[in-house]
Amino acid sequence: MQRAGKAFFPLDEQLELADGRYSEGLLKEMTWLSGVMKSYAVAEEAFARIGHLYVSDSSIWRRAQTWGEAFKDIEDKQVNSTNVLPGGRESQGGLIKSGGRQGVAMDGGMVYIRQEGWKELKAGCVFDVEIQPTKDAITGDVIDLAHAVHNSYTAHLGGPERFGQQVWAEAKQRGWESASETEVVGDGAPWIWNLVIDHFYDSLQIVDWYHACEHLATAARILNGEGTAAAAHWLKEHKLLLFQGHAEQIVQHLQQAAQEQPNLAEELEKEAGYFENNKNRMNYQEMRENGFVIGSGMVESGEKQFKARFCGPGMRWSRSGAEMLIPIRAVILSRRFDAVWHTAYHLHSSQRLKQAVA
Numbered sequence: 001m002q003r004a005g006k007a008f009f010p011l012d013e014q015l016e017l018a019d020g021r022y023s024e025g026l027l028k029e030m031t032w033l034s035g036v037m038k039s040y041a042v043a044e045e046a047f048a049r050i051g052h053l054y055v056s057d058s059s060i061w062r063r064a065q066t067w068g069e070a071f072k073d074i075e076d077k078q079v080n081s082t083n084v085l086p087g088g089r090e091s092q093g094g095l096i097k098s099g100g101r102q103g104v105a106m107d108g109g110m111v112y113i114r115q116e117g118w119k120e121l122k123a124g125c126v127f128d129v130e131i132q133p134t135k136d137a138i139t140g141d142v143i144d145l146a147h148a149v150h151n152s153y154t155a156h157l158g159g160p161e162r163f164g165q166q167v168w169a170e171a172k173q174r175g176w177e178s179a180s181e182t183e184v185v186g187d188g189a190p191w192i193w194n195l196v197i198d199h200f201y202d203s204l205q206i207v208d209w210y211h212a213c214e215h216l217a218t219a220a221r222i223l224n225g226e227g228t229a230a231a232a233h234w235l236k237e238h239k240l241l242l243f244q245g246h247a248e249q250i251v252q253h254l255q256q257a258a259q260e261q262p263n264l265a266e267e268l269e270k271e272a273g274y275f276e277n278n279k280n281r282m283n284y285q286e287m288r289e290n291g292f293v294i295g296s297g298m299v300e301s302g303e304k305q306f307k308a309r310f311c312g313p314g315m316r317w318s319r320s321g322a323e324m325l326i327p328i329r330a331v332i333l334s335r336r337f338d339a340v341w342h343t344a345y346h347l348h349s350s351q352r353l354k355q356a357v358a
Helices: 010-014 024-036 040-051 057-081 160-173 190-199 209-224 229-243 247-260 262-281 284-289 297-310 319-333 337-357
Strands: 102-113 117-135 142-157 182-186 204-207
Touching: 024 040, 024 057, 024 319, 024 337, 040 057, 057 160, 057 319, 057 337, 102 142, 102 160, 102 297, 102 319, 117 160, 117 297, 142 160, 142 297, 142 319, 160 190, 182 190, 204 209, 204 262, 204 284, 209 229, 209 247, 209 262, 229 247, 229 284, 247 262, 297 319, 319 337
Parallel strands: 102 182, 182 204
Antiparallel strands: 102 117, 117 142
């Protein structure tokens, strides 16, 4: 066929290969850069400076929407195919637990969505637990400690129910059911432990050590004043109690202080409630000695990397714009972009081919 004096092939246009500009390789890099760079404009600059190609930021944005939807379709199929029994608990019985240890960590951060305001972007991390020689920051001794390795991520802009299904699907894909032992790490938010009941009910649970220490620091400030020597002493003393697994003693101390100081009672009861609700998830010394991770740095790092892409200066997202980019960012952080791209491209191309033939 002819168009404006040039040979033109309808199938090329259906496959986004019009004018020879959008080869698979170029589409792949456009999609990858959309999830790596801090903005579509910076991705345009990268093409111009490194690749000596002019690809507008709007073109990159359109491709991110197209291929993000394809990535999301793959994710949705994985989630929907996960075997969920009536009542929400996944079947894990009858399996030989021959694998190593694995863990899951969950966290949330805020993203601005136009016409909706700030909304929580929930992030989940599935990881393997590996013992590694580690230098103790206090003593300088080298000791064996558990670390989260081979991290993979999933994220959801919305409520916990769908997010929980995504995290479980990711864990199952990673071989969770055959792991010898599993753990879940969270910051103490109730929605995390509600998801654990539905999807990870037989895993060990632990509240992130650093979040728990932040609550102790808040209690120290309430009781002794900001930046005082008394606050520092109280915090050091109670961090040791907490690490040794004596969260119940901390609850008692705070509740007693609330009774003795009515003007501080509301704040102290709030902190006491945090430790009361999570005391069974605060066996830090035991968990550490038994070779489990006690911090949630792996998912907090992931959440920060999601926010680095979605929370730049002045960024205001449409819901669809964010939702199409989230799965791209997730597979990049999980270091499996190439594999997912291969699947997405061939599925997408097959659909385009069918449309062209029809």
